[in-house]
Amino acid sequence: MGLTEFGKALRICRVNAQTTLAEMAEDLKVSPAFLSAVETGRKKVPAGMAQKAAHFFAQRGQDPTYDFEALADASNEQVNVAGLSLEQQMLVSSLARSNLDSNQIARLAHLLKKMGGHE
Known part of the structure; x- marks a missing residue:
């Protein structure tokens, strides 16, 4: 299964921040397997993960190039209107x-x- 747009953005930012999937997963308090499943669309992007990802990269000096919330909505194929x-x-x-x-x-x-x- 290919990467979702959310997953592509995470991987690009991880490369730029010189960090690994395992390091990011630990910081986000999820397993590396779960984070990988989110990136490939096997699992939905959970609530709050987009904000946590943006914070993770901001802490590492990465400019917020991507709108992680919009990419998460697109990857999940839904938008919360509540x-x-x-x-x-x-x-x-x-x-x-x-x-x-x-x-x-x-x-x-x-x-x-x-x-x-x-x-």
């Missing part, structure tokens, strides 16, 4: 069902960022 307003939930649903091309999605993402939304 706590969002009905309007936000409907927007997420509409976007998920849309047939926008990559250029249109990039423009929407840029607009959202300009409006103060999370990238």
Whole structure:
């Protein structure tokens, strides 16, 4: 099984931080086998792991190049809408069902960022 986008980002950042999967797993308090399974999509990215990964790399002087939360959502193939307003939930649903091309999605993402939304 291939790497998920979340897994690819973790591996690239680990190489840049000159750290191993075992060291990262120990810091995140998971087994190396579990972390590997998350990277390859055999296991879902658990809640909180994206934030812990960002913190792990920040402690090692790595710039937050990746949005680990967004990559985790994409790798898990779901987005948690709990706590969002009905309007936000409907927007997420509409976007998920849309047939926008990559250029249109990039423009929407840029607009959202300009409006103060999370990238």
